[in-house]
Amino acid sequence: MNILVFADHINGQFKKTAFESVSYASRVAKSNNGICTAVVLGKMNDPAKLSGFGANKILEVPYDGKFSSNVYSSVLMELANRENAELVVVSHDLNGKSIAGLLAAKWGAGSVTGVVSMPEFHNDGMDVVKGVFSAKAYARYRIKSAKKVISVMPNAFPPEEVGGDANIESVNISIPADRIEVLSVERAEGKVPLPEADIVVSGGRGLKGPENWHLLEDLATTIGGVLACSRPVADVDWRPHNEHVGQTGIVIRPKLYIAVGISGAIQHLAGVNNSKVIVVINKDPEAPFYKAADYGVVGDLFEVVPRLNEALKKYLK
Numbered sequence: 446m447n448i449l450v451f452a453d454h455i456n457g458q459f460k461k462t463a464f465e466s467v468s469y470a471s472r473v474a475k476s477n478n479g480i481c482t483a484v485v486l487g488k489m490n491d492p493a494k495l496s497g498f499g500a501n502k503i504l505e506v507p508y509d510g511k512f513s514s515n516v517y518s519s520v521l522m523e524l525a526n527r528e529n530a531e532l533v534v535v536s537h538d539l540n541g542k543s544i545a546g547l548l549a550a551k552w553g554a555g556s557v558t559g560v561v562s563m564p565e566f567h568n569d570g571m572d573v574v575k576g577v578f579s580a581k582a583y584a585r586y587r588i589k590s591a592k593k594v595i596s597v598m599p600n601a602f603p604p605e606e607v608g609g610d611a612n613i614e615s616v617n618i619s620i621p622a623d624r625i626e627v628l629s630v631e632r633a634e635g636k637v638p639l640p641e642a643d644i645v646v647s648g649g650r651g652l653k654g655p656e657n658w659h660l661l662e663d664l665a666t667t668i669g670g671v672l673a674c675s676r677p678v679a680d681v682d683w684r685p686h687n688e689h690v691g692q693t694g695i696v697i698r699p700k701l702y703i704a705v706g707i708s709g710a711i712q713h714l715a716g717v718n719n720s721k722v723i724v725v726i727n728k729d730p731e732a733p734f735y736k737a738a739d740y741g742v743v744g745d746l747f748e749v750v751p752r753l754n755e756a757l758k759k760y761l762k
């Protein structure tokens with residue numbers, strides 16, 4: 446089975462999710478005696494990096510426009526046909542999510558998004574697993590169509606460096622005109638995007654106000670974490686909306702999630718309960734978050750967080 450995988454980048458630097466997706470696709474291609482072809486749109490600093498994660502072939506598409514799910518899905522469809530691919534893999538990040546549905550509709554493919562398993566093959570289709578009911582349960586889906594599109598959850602499969610020496614081809618393809626023009630994009634510079642972060646330090650209403658966020662910023666700096674928050678915190682503008690995690694915010698799966706002054710409402714848990722280790726700091730021993738926690742500290746965050754930070758600084762010195 447030949448597989449096409451979309452490798453996304455920001456200003457010429459591959460996203461972590463690009464390596465994850467290529468690694469995933471190459472494992473599936475290898476176990477099915479197929480070819481894993483990675484597709485890159487736009488100018489890359491080092492496209493050959495993808496061969497280290499198992500791509501057998503790398504297709505570079507000359508493109509100097511901004512991200513457009515319409516354009517990207519049309520290009521991927523054309524290349525999937527050229528490469529005789531049966532499966533297209535994208536990451537379940539913001540760009541990948543918007544590509545997957547459009548591509549499946551245009552290409553006539555069966556599609557499952559937010560996949561958290563390696564596929565299993567059966568005579569009548571391919572099985573994958575995804576979280577459902579706000580990730581409180583898992584469902585197994587069988588894609589029975591010949592053409593298939595999946596998006597794979599960020600941080601669900603670590604990228605594996607396997608080495609390799611893939612051919613890089615610049616493809617000649619006509620880029621379709623788009624009905625929507627992206628005029629500008631404002632990106633937070635120098636930050637690891639939340640869905641890609643291994644460590645997340647998150648705050649809720651227990652922080653009392655934005656003036657106290659330096660406590661979490663200091664802790665995040667000490668342990669190399671990225672900041673997040675509960676929805677009410679973003680709603681009252683204590684923190685920007687791109688930090689809001691949960692059912693209506695960003696869904697994350699970091700290795701470590703530290704929740705400070707967050708009660709653990711079901712809508713919040715929907716975005717974080719697949720974190721590998723959850724640490725909860727809350728003064729209320731009955732806070733619902735403790736049911737989902739691996740470690741809990743019952744105490745006043747204004748005492749606990751500075752002491753934890755000092756202890757970690759000494760430990761990590």
Ligand SMILES: Cc1cc2nc3c(=O)[nH]c(=O)nc-3n(C[C@H](O)[C@H](O)[C@H](O)COP(=O)(O)OP(=O)(O)OC[C@H]3O[C@@H](n4cnc5c(N)ncnc54)[C@H](O)[C@@H]3O)c2cc1C
Pocket residue numbers: 648649650651652674675676677678689690691692693694705706707708709710711712713716726727728729732744745746747
């Ligand atoms: C349709 C819908 C969608 C929603 N989507 C989301 C979503 O995506 N994400 C989300 O987060 N919420 C979402 N919500 C809101 C959610 O239901 C909760 O209201 C919200 O998560 C609560 O935020 P919080 O924990 O910060 O605040 P609170 O519930 O007010 O909890 C504050 C916590 O801080 C603790 N605390 C207070 N002072 C201290 C102290 N000094 N030291 C230690 N602990 C302290 C308290 O004990 C308490 O547990 C949604 C709600 C609805 C209806």
